[in-house]
Amino acid sequence: MNYKWLIRRLASAILAIFVTIVISWALLEFSPYSPANYIMQFISPQDFAQKPALYASLIQYLNTLRPHGNPIINAVNYISNVLHGNLGVSIISDVPVTQLIASALPWTLFIVVTSLLISFFLGIRIGQKLGYIRGSKADSATTVSLSILRSIPVYIYAVLLVYILGFTFHVLPTGGAYSINVTPGLNLPFIISVLYHALLPIVTLTLVNLVGWILQMRANTIYVLGEDFVNFAEISGIKKDIIEKKYIGKNAILPLYTSLIIAIGFSFSGSVFVEQTFSYPGVGLLLINAITSNDYPTEMGVFIIIIAAVVIGNLIADLTYSFLDPRAKVGED
Incomplete structure:
Protein backbone atom coordinates (compact mmCIF):
# COMPACT_ATOMS: atom_id res chain seq x y z
CA MET A 1 0.00 0.00 0.00
CA ASN A 2 1.19 3.50 -0.82
CA TYR A 3 1.32 5.22 2.59
CA LYS A 4 1.61 8.68 1.06
CA TRP A 5 -1.66 8.05 -0.77
CA LEU A 6 -3.21 6.75 2.47
CA ILE A 7 -2.19 9.89 4.37
CA ARG A 8 -3.55 12.11 1.59
CA ARG A 9 -6.80 10.12 1.52
CA LEU A 10 -7.26 10.37 5.29
CA ALA A 11 -6.44 14.07 5.23
CA SER A 12 -8.99 14.71 2.46
CA ALA A 13 -11.66 12.79 4.40
CA ILE A 14 -10.99 14.80 7.56
CA LEU A 15 -11.00 18.05 5.56
CA ALA A 16 -14.31 17.13 3.91
CA ILE A 17 -15.93 16.48 7.29
CA PHE A 18 -14.48 19.70 8.73
CA VAL A 19 -15.62 21.90 5.83
CA THR A 20 -19.15 20.50 5.79
CA ILE A 21 -19.43 20.95 9.56
CA VAL A 22 -18.37 24.59 9.25
CA ILE A 23 -20.83 25.23 6.41
CA SER A 24 -23.68 23.54 8.29
CA TRP A 25 -22.86 25.47 11.44
CA ALA A 26 -22.81 28.77 9.52
CA LEU A 27 -26.21 28.10 7.95
CA LEU A 28 -27.73 27.49 11.38
CA GLU A 29 -25.82 30.26 13.13
CA PHE A 30 -27.16 32.93 10.78
CA SER A 31 -30.63 31.43 10.44
CA PRO A 32 -33.41 34.01 11.07
CA TYR A 33 -35.48 31.47 13.01
CA SER A 34 -35.19 31.26 16.77
CA PRO A 35 -35.92 28.35 19.13
CA ALA A 36 -37.72 30.86 21.31
CA ASN A 37 -40.50 31.09 18.72
CA TYR A 38 -41.13 27.36 19.07
CA ILE A 39 -41.05 27.42 22.88
CA MET A 40 -43.45 30.36 23.05
CA GLN A 41 -46.15 28.25 21.35
CA PHE A 42 -46.55 26.32 24.57
CA ILE A 43 -47.06 29.33 26.85
CA SER A 44 -50.50 29.24 28.46
CA PRO A 45 -53.14 31.85 27.48
CA GLN A 46 -53.02 33.22 31.06
CA ASP A 47 -49.40 34.27 30.47
CA PHE A 48 -50.18 35.95 27.15
CA ALA A 49 -49.69 39.44 28.59
CA GLN A 50 -46.22 38.43 29.76
CA LYS A 51 -45.19 37.07 26.37
CA PRO A 52 -42.89 39.95 25.39
CA ALA A 53 -41.05 39.64 28.70
CA LEU A 54 -40.99 35.85 28.48
CA TYR A 55 -39.72 35.99 24.94
CA ALA A 56 -36.95 38.39 25.95
CA SER A 57 -35.91 36.13 28.82
CA LEU A 58 -35.89 33.12 26.50
CA ILE A 59 -33.70 34.95 24.03
CA GLN A 60 -31.33 35.91 26.84
CA TYR A 61 -31.17 32.29 27.99
CA LEU A 62 -30.60 30.94 24.50
CA ASN A 63 -27.84 33.48 23.93
CA THR A 64 -25.92 31.87 26.76
CA LEU A 65 -25.41 28.96 24.37
CA ARG A 66 -23.35 31.38 22.27
CA PRO A 67 -21.39 33.28 24.91
CA HIS A 68 -19.37 35.37 22.47
CA GLY A 69 -20.79 37.95 20.16
CA ASN A 70 -18.16 37.13 17.57
CA PRO A 71 -19.44 34.26 15.37
CA ILE A 72 -15.87 33.20 14.52
CA ILE A 73 -15.12 32.63 18.21
CA ASN A 74 -18.39 30.75 18.56
CA ALA A 75 -17.46 28.56 15.59
CA VAL A 76 -14.02 27.78 17.01
CA ASN A 77 -15.53 26.93 20.38
CA TYR A 78 -18.15 24.69 18.80
CA ILE A 79 -15.64 22.79 16.64
CA SER A 80 -13.33 22.41 19.65
CA ASN A 81 -16.22 20.92 21.65
CA VAL A 82 -17.08 18.56 18.79
CA LEU A 83 -13.49 17.31 18.64
CA HIS A 84 -13.76 16.55 22.36
CA GLY A 85 -17.01 14.64 21.85
CA ASN A 86 -19.26 17.39 23.19
CA LEU A 87 -22.14 18.15 20.82
CA GLY A 88 -23.91 20.44 23.24
CA VAL A 89 -27.28 20.19 24.94
CA SER A 90 -30.67 20.08 23.24
CA ILE A 91 -32.43 23.44 23.58
CA ILE A 92 -35.89 21.87 23.78
CA SER A 93 -35.36 18.74 25.91
CA ASP A 94 -32.30 19.94 27.88
CA VAL A 95 -30.66 16.54 27.24
CA PRO A 96 -27.09 16.14 25.89
Missing part, protein backbone atom coordinates in the same frame (compact mmCIF):
# COMPACT_ATOMS: atom_id res chain seq x y z
CA VAL A 97 -27.16 15.71 22.11
CA THR A 98 -24.76 12.75 22.29
CA GLN A 99 -27.26 10.98 24.55
CA LEU A 100 -30.13 11.66 22.13
CA ILE A 101 -28.12 10.39 19.16
CA ALA A 102 -26.87 7.34 21.07
CA SER A 103 -30.44 6.30 21.80
CA ALA A 104 -31.67 6.93 18.23
CA LEU A 105 -28.71 5.65 16.18
CA PRO A 106 -29.19 1.88 16.79
CA TRP A 107 -32.77 2.02 15.48
CA THR A 108 -31.68 3.74 12.26
CA LEU A 109 -28.71 1.41 11.77
CA PHE A 110 -31.01 -1.58 12.19
CA ILE A 111 -33.50 -0.65 9.45
CA VAL A 112 -30.89 0.91 7.13
CA VAL A 113 -28.37 -1.94 7.19
CA THR A 114 -31.05 -4.65 7.07
CA SER A 115 -32.86 -3.09 4.11
CA LEU A 116 -29.63 -2.42 2.23
CA LEU A 117 -28.37 -5.99 2.58
CA ILE A 118 -31.72 -7.49 1.57
CA SER A 119 -32.11 -5.18 -1.43
CA PHE A 120 -28.48 -5.64 -2.47
CA PHE A 121 -28.50 -9.45 -2.60
CA LEU A 122 -31.93 -9.56 -4.21
CA GLY A 123 -30.94 -6.86 -6.67
CA ILE A 124 -27.77 -8.55 -7.91
CA ARG A 125 -29.59 -11.83 -8.49
CA ILE A 126 -32.53 -10.27 -10.35
CA GLY A 127 -30.27 -7.85 -12.25
CA GLN A 128 -27.98 -10.66 -13.37
CA LYS A 129 -30.93 -12.68 -14.70
CA LEU A 130 -32.21 -9.63 -16.58
CA GLY A 131 -28.76 -9.16 -18.11
CA TYR A 132 -28.89 -12.66 -19.56
CA ILE A 133 -32.22 -12.01 -21.31
CA ARG A 134 -31.19 -8.56 -22.58
CA GLY A 135 -33.13 -7.36 -25.59
CA SER A 136 -36.11 -9.61 -24.95
CA LYS A 137 -39.66 -8.33 -24.46
CA ALA A 138 -39.58 -9.37 -20.81
CA ASP A 139 -36.34 -7.46 -20.28
CA SER A 140 -37.66 -4.32 -21.99
CA ALA A 141 -40.93 -4.33 -20.05
CA THR A 142 -39.16 -4.97 -16.74
CA THR A 143 -36.54 -2.30 -17.35
CA VAL A 144 -39.13 0.35 -18.23
CA SER A 145 -41.22 -0.56 -15.16
CA LEU A 146 -38.18 -0.41 -12.89
CA SER A 147 -37.13 2.97 -14.32
CA ILE A 148 -40.59 4.35 -13.53
CA LEU A 149 -40.52 2.91 -10.01
CA ARG A 150 -37.07 4.40 -9.43
CA SER A 151 -38.42 7.90 -10.05
CA ILE A 152 -40.98 7.60 -7.24
CA PRO A 153 -39.79 9.34 -4.02
CA VAL A 154 -39.28 7.27 -0.90
CA TYR A 155 -42.05 9.04 1.05
CA ILE A 156 -44.62 7.95 -1.57
CA TYR A 157 -43.72 4.32 -0.92
CA ALA A 158 -43.93 4.95 2.82
CA VAL A 159 -47.37 6.58 2.67
CA LEU A 160 -48.80 3.90 0.38
CA LEU A 161 -47.50 1.04 2.51
CA VAL A 162 -48.69 2.51 5.79
CA TYR A 163 -52.10 3.23 4.26
CA ILE A 164 -52.55 -0.21 2.68
CA LEU A 165 -50.88 -2.52 5.20
CA GLY A 166 -51.42 -0.39 8.27
CA PHE A 167 -54.72 1.47 8.10
CA THR A 168 -56.65 -0.55 5.49
CA PHE A 169 -55.80 -4.20 6.21
CA HIS A 170 -54.28 -3.71 9.70
CA VAL A 171 -51.57 -6.24 8.92
CA LEU A 172 -48.64 -4.26 10.34
CA PRO A 173 -48.33 -1.51 12.97
CA THR A 174 -48.33 2.06 11.71
CA GLY A 175 -45.78 3.54 14.07
CA GLY A 176 -43.36 3.14 16.93
CA ALA A 177 -40.42 0.81 17.48
CA TYR A 178 -42.17 -1.71 19.75
CA SER A 179 -45.43 -2.27 21.61
CA ILE A 180 -45.99 -0.37 24.84
CA ASN A 181 -47.08 -3.54 26.63
CA VAL A 182 -43.68 -5.28 26.34
CA THR A 183 -40.67 -4.79 28.59
CA PRO A 184 -37.56 -3.56 26.75
CA GLY A 185 -34.58 -5.90 27.06
CA LEU A 186 -33.19 -9.19 25.83
CA ASN A 187 -36.46 -11.09 26.00
CA LEU A 188 -38.39 -12.84 23.23
CA PRO A 189 -41.59 -10.71 23.36
CA PHE A 190 -39.55 -7.52 23.01
CA ILE A 191 -37.44 -8.88 20.11
CA ILE A 192 -40.55 -10.08 18.27
CA SER A 193 -42.25 -6.72 18.80
CA VAL A 194 -39.18 -4.84 17.51
CA LEU A 195 -39.04 -6.98 14.36
CA TYR A 196 -42.79 -6.63 13.84
CA HIS A 197 -42.70 -2.82 14.08
CA ALA A 198 -39.58 -2.58 11.88
CA LEU A 199 -41.14 -4.49 8.97
CA LEU A 200 -42.80 -1.52 7.29
CA PRO A 201 -39.72 0.79 7.45
CA ILE A 202 -37.48 -2.05 6.23
CA VAL A 203 -39.84 -2.98 3.38
CA THR A 204 -40.07 0.67 2.31
CA LEU A 205 -36.31 1.21 2.22
CA THR A 206 -35.80 -2.20 0.57
CA LEU A 207 -38.19 -1.36 -2.28
CA VAL A 208 -36.50 1.99 -2.87
CA ASN A 209 -32.98 0.52 -2.92
CA LEU A 210 -33.88 -2.69 -4.77
CA VAL A 211 -34.76 -0.98 -8.04
CA GLY A 212 -31.39 0.77 -8.21
CA TRP A 213 -29.39 -2.40 -7.51
CA ILE A 214 -31.32 -4.34 -10.18
CA LEU A 215 -30.68 -1.74 -12.87
CA GLN A 216 -27.00 -1.36 -11.97
CA MET A 217 -26.40 -5.11 -11.87
CA ARG A 218 -28.21 -5.57 -15.18
CA ALA A 219 -26.00 -2.95 -16.84
CA ASN A 220 -22.81 -4.47 -15.36
CA THR A 221 -23.82 -7.98 -16.42
CA ILE A 222 -24.44 -6.87 -20.01
CA TYR A 223 -21.03 -5.17 -20.05
CA VAL A 224 -19.21 -8.25 -18.70
CA LEU A 225 -21.02 -10.57 -21.13
CA GLY A 226 -19.29 -8.74 -23.96
CA GLU A 227 -15.79 -9.29 -22.56
CA ASP A 228 -13.34 -11.58 -24.36
CA PHE A 229 -12.66 -13.78 -21.33
CA VAL A 230 -16.35 -14.74 -21.15
CA ASN A 231 -16.40 -15.70 -24.83
CA PHE A 232 -13.20 -17.69 -24.37
CA ALA A 233 -14.68 -19.52 -21.37
CA GLU A 234 -17.78 -20.45 -23.38
CA ILE A 235 -15.67 -21.69 -26.30
CA SER A 236 -13.52 -23.72 -23.89
CA GLY A 237 -16.58 -25.68 -22.82
CA ILE A 238 -16.74 -24.49 -19.22
CA LYS A 239 -20.09 -25.20 -17.59
CA LYS A 240 -22.68 -22.46 -17.84
CA ASP A 241 -23.29 -22.18 -14.08
CA ILE A 242 -19.54 -21.79 -13.43
CA ILE A 243 -19.30 -19.05 -16.05
CA GLU A 244 -22.35 -17.36 -14.54
CA LYS A 245 -20.99 -17.36 -10.98
CA LYS A 246 -17.20 -17.07 -11.29
CA TYR A 247 -16.71 -15.24 -14.56
CA ILE A 248 -19.74 -12.99 -14.90
CA GLY A 249 -21.21 -12.61 -11.42
CA LYS A 250 -17.94 -11.80 -9.66
CA ASN A 251 -16.85 -9.20 -12.20
CA ALA A 252 -20.28 -7.61 -12.51
CA ILE A 253 -20.69 -7.21 -8.77
CA LEU A 254 -17.33 -5.54 -8.13
CA PRO A 255 -18.39 -2.00 -9.18
CA LEU A 256 -21.42 -2.28 -6.87
CA TYR A 257 -19.27 -2.81 -3.77
CA THR A 258 -18.27 0.84 -3.58
CA SER A 259 -21.88 1.89 -4.12
CA LEU A 260 -23.03 -0.40 -1.30
CA ILE A 261 -20.63 1.06 1.27
CA ILE A 262 -21.41 4.65 0.30
CA ALA A 263 -25.16 3.90 0.22
CA ILE A 264 -25.07 3.12 3.94
CA GLY A 265 -24.11 6.72 4.62
CA PHE A 266 -26.63 8.23 2.21
CA SER A 267 -29.39 6.00 3.58
CA PHE A 268 -29.32 8.02 6.80
CA SER A 269 -30.75 10.99 4.92
CA GLY A 270 -33.28 8.78 3.12
CA SER A 271 -34.47 7.34 6.41
CA VAL A 272 -35.65 10.78 7.51
CA PHE A 273 -38.91 10.55 5.54
CA VAL A 274 -39.44 6.89 6.41
CA GLU A 275 -38.93 7.40 10.13
CA GLN A 276 -41.20 10.44 10.12
CA THR A 277 -43.98 8.53 8.33
CA PHE A 278 -43.79 5.53 10.66
CA SER A 279 -42.89 7.54 13.81
CA TYR A 280 -39.81 5.35 14.11
CA PRO A 281 -37.47 6.69 16.84
CA GLY A 282 -34.28 6.86 14.78
CA VAL A 283 -31.87 9.57 13.75
CA GLY A 284 -34.18 10.71 10.94
CA LEU A 285 -37.10 11.40 13.28
CA LEU A 286 -34.72 13.09 15.70
CA LEU A 287 -33.59 15.41 12.90
CA ILE A 288 -37.16 16.23 11.83
CA ASN A 289 -38.15 17.10 15.40
CA ALA A 290 -35.02 19.23 15.79
CA ILE A 291 -35.72 21.14 12.57
CA THR A 292 -39.36 21.83 13.43
CA SER A 293 -38.37 23.13 16.87
CA ASN A 294 -35.23 25.00 15.67
CA ASP A 295 -33.12 22.92 18.06
CA TYR A 296 -29.73 23.97 16.65
CA PRO A 297 -27.42 21.71 18.73
CA THR A 298 -29.43 18.59 17.89
CA GLU A 299 -29.61 19.53 14.22
CA MET A 300 -25.85 19.97 14.05
CA GLY A 301 -25.24 16.72 15.91
CA VAL A 302 -27.34 14.74 13.42
CA PHE A 303 -25.74 16.56 10.47
CA ILE A 304 -22.31 15.53 11.75
CA ILE A 305 -23.40 11.89 11.98
CA ILE A 306 -24.74 11.90 8.40
CA ILE A 307 -21.68 13.71 7.04
CA ALA A 308 -19.27 11.39 8.83
CA ALA A 309 -21.16 8.28 7.67
CA VAL A 310 -20.93 9.29 4.00
CA VAL A 311 -17.25 10.31 4.13
CA ILE A 312 -16.15 7.30 6.18
CA GLY A 313 -18.12 4.96 3.94
CA ASN A 314 -16.36 6.37 0.89
CA LEU A 315 -12.99 6.02 2.63
CA ILE A 316 -13.65 2.38 3.61
CA ALA A 317 -14.69 1.56 0.05
CA ASP A 318 -11.46 3.04 -1.34
CA LEU A 319 -9.28 1.20 1.16
CA THR A 320 -10.90 -2.22 0.83
CA TYR A 321 -11.68 -2.39 -2.89
CA SER A 322 -8.27 -3.83 -3.75
CA PHE A 323 -8.95 -6.86 -1.54
CA LEU A 324 -11.89 -7.78 -3.77
CA ASP A 325 -10.23 -6.86 -7.04
CA PRO A 326 -6.44 -7.48 -7.05
CA ARG A 327 -6.19 -5.53 -10.31
CA ALA A 328 -6.98 -2.33 -8.39
CA LYS A 329 -3.90 -1.31 -6.44
CA VAL A 330 -4.69 1.05 -3.59
CA GLY A 331 -2.73 4.27 -3.81
CA GLU A 332 -1.60 3.92 -7.40
CA ASP A 333 -2.38 6.72 -9.83
